[in-house]
Every structure is written in structure tokens, then in C-alpha cells.
Amino acid sequence: MKVFHCDHCDQLLFFENTSCINCRHRLAYLPELTVVGSLEPAREDAQLWRSPLAPDRRYRLCRNYTDAEVCNWAVDASDPNPLCLSCRLTTFIPDVSVTGQRQAWYRLEAAKRRLVFTLLGNGLPVVSRVDDAAQGLAFEFKADPRYDKAPPVLTGHANGVITINIAEADDAEREKRRTALREPYRTLLGHFRHESGHYYWDRLLKERPPLDEFRDLFGDERRDYRAALEQHYERGAPAAWPESFVTAYASAHPWEDWAETWAHYVQIADTLEMAAACGLSLRPGRPDEPALARVPPAPASGRVPFDRLIASWFPLTYVLNNLNRGLGLPDGYPFILSGPAVAKLRFVHKVIQEYAGCVRPEPEPAHLR
Numbered sequence: 001m002k003v004f005h006c007d008h009c010d011q012l013l014f015f016e017n018t019s020c021i022n023c024r025h026r027l028a029y030l031p032e033l034t035v036v037g038s039l040e041p042a043r044e045d046a047q048l049w050r051s052p053l054a055p056d057r058r059y060r061l062c063r064n065y066t067d068a069e070v071c072n073w074a075v076d077a078s079d080p081n082p083l084c085l086s087c088r089l090t091t092f093i094p095d096v097s098v099t100g101q102r103q104a105w106y107r108l109e110a111a112k113r114r115l116v117f118t119l120l121g122n123g124l125p126v127v128s129r130v131d132d133a134a135q136g137l138a139f140e141f142k143a144d145p146r147y148d149k150a151p152p153v154l155t156g157h158a159n160g161v162i163t164i165n166i167a168e169a170d171d172a173e174r175e176k177r178r179t180a181l182r183e184p185y186r187t188l189l190g191h192f193r194h195e196s197g198h199y200y201w202d203r204l205l206k207e208r209p210p211l212d213e214f215r216d217l218f219g220d221e222r223r224d225y226r227a228a229l230e231q232h233y234e235r236g237a238p239a240a241w242p243e244s245f246v247t248a249y250a251s252a253h254p255w256e257d258w259a260e261t262w263a264h265y266v267q268i269a270d271t272l273e274m275a276a277a278c279g280l281s282l283r284p285g286r287p288d289e290p291a292l293a294r295v296p297p298a299p300a301s302g303r304v305p306f307d308r309l310i311a312s313w314f315p316l317t318y319v320l321n322n323l324n325r326g327l328g329l330p331d332g333y334p335f336i337l338s339g340p341a342v343a344k345l346r347f348v349h350k351v352i353q354e355y356a357g358c359v360r361p362e363p364e365p366a367h368l369r
Contacts, residue, residue: 001117001270003277004036007052015117016110018065018072028061028074029113030054031085031120039074048077062087068096070106073113086116088128092140094166101143104169107188108141115192118270123356125203129160137199141166155191157198164191183249184334190263197262201255204351217344218261219254228253244340257344264335265348268313275316282315290315306349310342 004013011022013036018027025038026049033053042048048058057076062084064071073084081088087109094101119126129136140163142153153165167173168188178186205214215221229252237248245251250260282292292315317333324332337345 001114001274001277002034003274006038007035008038015114016072028059028065028072030059030074032076034117034121036072037074049074064109068102068105070102070109071113085126086113088130089116089126089137089139090141091129091138091161092142094141094143098143100170101166104143104166105141107169108139108164108166111189111192112139114189114270115196115266118266119196121273122269122352124200124352135203136160138162139164143167155195157195160199160202162192162195162199164195183247185247190267193263193266194259196266197259198255200262201258204355205258213347214258215254217340217347218257221254221258223253225253225255229256242336243338246335246337246341246344258348261341261344262348265345265352268309268345272309272312272316275312280316282319290318292316306346309349310345 001015004015004017005011006013006020006023006025006027008025009020009023011020013020013027015029015036017036019025020027020038023038025040027036028039028049028051029035030037030051030053035053037051037053039049039051039059042050042058045058048060050058051074058078059074060077060079060082062071062073062075063082064084064087065073071084071087073086075081075084089112090109094105096102096105116126125135127136129138138161140161142163143166144150144152153163155165155168156163168177168191174186174188205211232249232252237245237251241248241251245257245260246264247260250257280292282290284291292312317335320333321331324330
């Protein structure tokens with residue numbers, strides 16, 4: 001994530017802001033410019049907005065911005081879709097008439113927008129099911145059924161559709177599940193990152209040349225998936241899992257290993273990008289303490305060498321965990337990366353780089369020409 005500033009008054013802004021606290025200008029995220037920009041009403045049409053950052057363009061606010069207040073993105077006025085690039089990926093929302101579910105929807109959309117920002121920054125395909133029925137991406141946000149004996153909603157991915165149980169948007173419920181499953185780390189954004197890993201397995205690896213290299217690192221994904229998960233939940237992870245995996249759950253099956261590693265890589269890229277945008281550096285007083293002269297400026301772009309990313313990551317987690325302990329909180333980064341786990345992260349980096357490097361920029365959509 002970047003650091004944003006109001007282009008009208010230079011006030012510090014954040015990714016979710018809808019108005020500037022200083023000059024009161026309405027704000028919206030402008031995806032094609034990758035900025036949070038100020039908006040002014042367009043003189044020629046009361047429904048349209050203009051931005052000083054793109055004076056020749058006109059915008060509409062996403063329908064979920066104006067009607068439901070769960071979004072803060074803009075849509076190019078020539079685009080016939082009333083929803084922004086992120087919101088149009090959601091194909092099922094919770095019943096907002098039920099207490100607490102509107103807030104859950106907002107939190108889910110906010111986490112998804114952060115994921116979409118990162119995916120686009122990495123040059124990855126982000127296309128809705130409407131635009132690509134065969135390979136498009138969709139999100140369904142569902143609540144557990146309210147009648148007895150009905151099966152709960154399972155968070156997961158199937159054929160391009162990512163389903164998230166909205167209970168994960170409740171901090172208390174998510175913490176309860178984290179404790180029950182003995183997980184050191186469980187976040188709403190983490191669910192989106194993990195499930196997107198399953199989606200991009202299908203898009204970037206399935207039946208492609210890197211599959212042999214994948215199997216050398218992660219194992220043979222042709223193993224019985226259902227049986228592997230049943231065994232994992234019955235017996236738990238092997239005692240030596242930290243020697244080869246980023247998490248205990250990653251040891252369940254090669255697909256889960258890939259998804260956990262993918263999520264971990266995206267987390268690293270996101271956090272390093274934020275640290276770089278804040279100008280963070282570490283200058284310890286002793287030579288035996290971690291130092292960080294300069295965080296890579298754009299780790300999410302996929303153009304920064306992996307060795308530089310990982311070399312920056314370890315000092316950053318050192319200071320992050322120490323700050324958390326000073327605040328009386330659990331470690332913000334409760335992981336130890338083994339050599340094999342780092343090799344898997346390197347492979348994810350390589351897959352993303354190769355995809356972004358081999359795909360030529362698509363022509364500008366007709367409605368933007």
C-alpha cells in the first residue's frame with residue numbers, strides 16, 4: 001500500500017478515506033491512476049465528478065459508494081457498469097437487514113479492495129465472471145444458515161469463486177476460531193490472500209511448464225485432497241513442519257502449501273511497500289542488531305529482486321515484533337521462515353514476475369478511448 005496525500009491541500013490520506021479532514025473535498029480511489037484523489041462536481045452533469053489529477057476524464061462514484069457506503073472507488077464515466085472494478089467482483093452479499101451484517105459487508109469489501117490493489121500492482125489478471133465466464137474471479141460473502149442442522153458456510157475457493165463466511169469479519173468470532181484451530185495468525189485480509197492463492201494456482205500454474213518445478217518444491221498436488229485434509233484435522237501437522245512450511249496448515253496438502261505461501265508472499269510485498277512509502281529505515285547502535293538501510297521502493301511491482309525483498313523483510317519483522325511487545329501485544333509476525341519455506345516464496349515471486357513479464361499490456365478498453 002502507498003501513502004496518499006490530498007491533491008487539493010496536501011493533507012495525509014489513507015486508502016479508505018472518503019473525504020479530506022482538512023479541506024473537506026470528497027475523495028475517491030481512482031484505479032487507473034492508483035491514487036486517492038479529490039473530486040469536484042462536473043459542471044456539465046450533476047451526476048459526474050472531475051479530478052484535478054485527470055482533468056480530461058469524468059467519473060461516477062461506485063454505486064456501493066453512493067447507495068451503501070461500503071466503497072470509496074470511482075468508475076470512469078464512460079464505463080456502463082455502475083460498480084467499480086473491485087465491487088463488480090462480488091456476486092453475493094449478506095442480508096444487510098440483519099443486525100451486524102452491513103458492517104460485516106463493509107469490512108469484507110475493504111479487505112477485498114486491499115487485495116485487488118495488490119493484485120493489480122503485481123500485474124496479475126483481475127477480471128470479473130461477467131467479463132470472463134471461464135476464468136473470471138468472483139466473491140461470495142455468506143452467513144451461516146439461521147435454521148437448525150443446516151451445514152455452515154465454508155470459506156474456500158472453487159472454480160474461480162471465492163466464498164468467505166462473514167463470521168470472519170467479526171473480530172471476536174475470528175479470534176475464537178483462531179484459538180480453536182491453534183493458529184498463531186488469522187486475519188480477514190489473510191483469508192482473501194489465501195483463497196486468491198487457490199484461484200491463481202488455476203490461472204498461473206495448472207497445466208503449465210512450471211508445474212514440475214512446483215512439484216519439486218511443494219509436492220505432488222495429485223494427492224487425494226479430501227483425504228489429506230481429513231488426516232490433517234484428525235492428526236494435526238507433523239512435528240517437524242516448521243522445517244519445510246510457512247504454517248502448520250501448509251503441511252496438509254501441496255495446494256494448501258501453495259496458497260499459504262502465496263498469501264505469505266503477498267503479505268510481505270504489501271508490508272514492505274508500506275514501509276517504503278513511510279520512508280522506514282533501521283540504524284541500530286550495535287553491529288550485531290538488524291539494520292535496514294533502505295526498503296525497496298516498490299516490492300509489489302514484481303520488479304524488485306527476491307533476495308532484496310527477503311533481506312529487507314527480516315529486519316522489518318524484528319522491529320515489528322519488538323514494537324508489539326512494547327505495546328503488550330502478541331508478535332505481529334509470529335513466524336520463522338526456514339530455508340525450504342524461503343525457496344517456496346522465491347518460486348511464488350518467480351511465477352508472478354514471469355506472468356507480469358510475458359503479458360503485454362492490454363489495449364485500453366473501448367469506453368476509455
